[in-house]
Amino acid sequence: xxxxxxxxxxxxxxxxxxxxxxxxxxxxxxxxxxxxxxxxxxxxxxxxxxxxxxxxxxxxxxxxxxxxxxxxxxxxxxxxxxxxxxxxxxxxxxxxxxxxxxxxxxxxxxxxxxxxxxxxxxxxxxxxxxxxxxxxxxxxxxxxxxxxxxxxxxxxxxxxxxxxxxxxx
Amino acid sequence: xxxxxxxxxxxxxxxxxxxxxxxxxxxxxxxxxxxxxxxxxxxxxxxxxxxxxxxxxxxxxxxxxxxxxxxxxxxxxxxxxxxxxxxxxxxxxxxxxxxxxxxxxxxxxxxxxxxxxxxxxxxxxxxxx
Numbered sequence: 093x094x095x096x097x098x099x100x101x102x103x104x105x106x107x108x109x110x111x112x113x114x115x116x117x118x119x120x121x122x123x124x125x126x127x128x129x130x131x132x133x134x135x136x137x138x139x140x141x142x143x144x145x146x147x148x149x150x151x152x153x154x155x156x157x158x159x160x161x162x163x164x165x166x167x168x169x170x171x172x173x174x175x176x177x178x179x180x181x182x183x184x185x186x187x188x189x190x191x192x193x194x195x196x197x198x199x200x201x202x203x204x205x206x207x208x209x210x211x212x213x214x215x216x217x218x219x220x221x222x223x224x225x226x227x228x229x230x231x232x233x234x235x236x237x238x239x240x241x242x243x244x245x246x247x248x249x250x251x252x253x254x255x256x257x258x259x260x261x
Numbered sequence: 262x263x264x265x266x267x268x269x270x271x272x273x274x275x276x277x278x279x280x281x282x283x284x285x286x287x288x289x290x291x292x293x294x295x296x297x298x299x300x301x302x303x304x305x306x307x308x309x310x311x312x313x314x315x316x317x318x319x320x321x322x323x324x325x326x327x328x329x330x331x332x333x334x335x336x337x338x339x340x341x342x343x344x345x346x347x348x349x350x351x352x353x354x355x356x357x358x359x360x361x362x363x364x365x366x367x368x369x370x371x372x373x374x375x376x377x378x379x380x381x382x383x384x385x386x387x388x389x390x
Contacts, residue, residue: 095326112355113362119355122328125282128359130352132305132342133325134389138351156331156363166283166318213281221278221302 095131096141100148108151109142110159118142118152126162176211180223183245191251193223197240204238211240219244267294270319274298279306279321287316292339295319295373299341307340312366329356333364339371339379347374348389349382357384 099107099120107129109118120129120142131138153159177198185191195218197211212233219229223244230248234241245251264270264286271294274284279302295306305322312334320327320340327340337356349372360367361384369383382388 095323113358119359121331125328125330126332127328127330128352128356129326129328130307130322130340130350130356131326132340132346132350132352133344134346134350136325156359159331162330164282166280166285166320217281218278222276225302 095129095133095136099129099141100144103145103148103150107145108153108159109145110153110156120145121153121159123160124162125164126159176214178215178218183243185251191247192229192243192245193219194241194243195219195223196234196242199240202238203240208237208240212242215240215242267291270294271297275301278302279304281321283309283318283320285316285318289317289338290319292373292379295339295341296375299343299373299375303343305341305343308338310336310338312336326352331359331363333360335360335365336367337370339373341373341375343375345375345377346389347372347377347380349380349386351388353382354384354386354388357382 106122106124108121108123110121112119120131120138121127122129178195179198181194181196182190183192183194195215197215203211216231219231219242224246227246230245232243232245264273264284266288267290270284270286270290279298290308295308298306304324305327307320307322307327307329309318309320309329311318317338320329322328322340324343329335329337337360353370353372357367357370369381372380372382374380
């Protein structure tokens with residue numbers, strides 16, 4: 093997702109504005125991480141994004157002290173990263189092309205809903221960055237609360253579809 | 262996996278992908294490590310040193326931006342520009358101004374543009390608007 097879309101879709105839930113010193117403009121802030129968004133792409137018109145945010149009634153903070161504490165924090169002082177094993181089953185379409193994968197975490201004990209959610213976040217991140225980098229993906233979580241598993245489908249709009257009707261009993 | 266040096270770091274990133282927010286390492290990642298990661302993932306990375314803490318954070322960005330914590334103890338040592346822009350952006354400049362305005366001792370920082378020489382910048386450096 094590009095940054096413009098991401099910011100405009102997450103106004104106030106994640107992205108807010110901070111008044112610059114002497115009120116000469118605004119910094120775009122990710123309030124969940126308490127970070128400043130440094131847009132380095134010269135093709136992106138940051139002023140236009142800020143204007144659009146103002147139009148959409150974004151929350152404006154005047155000082156840094158007013159910003160809430162960060163919720164999403166980096167992993168602190170760990171030498172060993174936590175690992176868990178996963179297995180990946182590839183899914184192929186009728187034309188033999190890979191359409192996605194089922195990624196499931198292997199756990200030695202039963203996991204609860206919270207652990208499942210955390211593991212699935214890792215799997216989601218892995219799918220976007222390692223399995224299918226730079227591709228638009230649709231992710232479906234396993235409905236079982238003790239199974240951390242995600243179905244990753246890429247290029248969902250290109251898949252063949254069949255229309256059907258469902259009766260609302 | 263234990264990350265003890267730059268090659269472990271690159272291996273971990275290649276195997277698991279970059280972390281969502283940032284990774285912590287107890288050694289300073291060299292320029293070429295950040296360049297390798299930027300080149301591979303086509304996204305920005307920023308190396309931050311926190312005063313009074315040991316180690317370094319490598320913040321994970323996206324293709325056009327990276328998020329840097331707002332605090333007077335965070336020192337932005339370097340960050341990459343995957344597009345290869347050899348100048349600070351307005352946001353880079355603004356970050357330095359903001360950091361100094363809240364008491365950060367940071368005077369300058371470094372940009373690692375893709376396939377170009379490293380560039381250091383200060384508040385007075387001309388930036389792209």
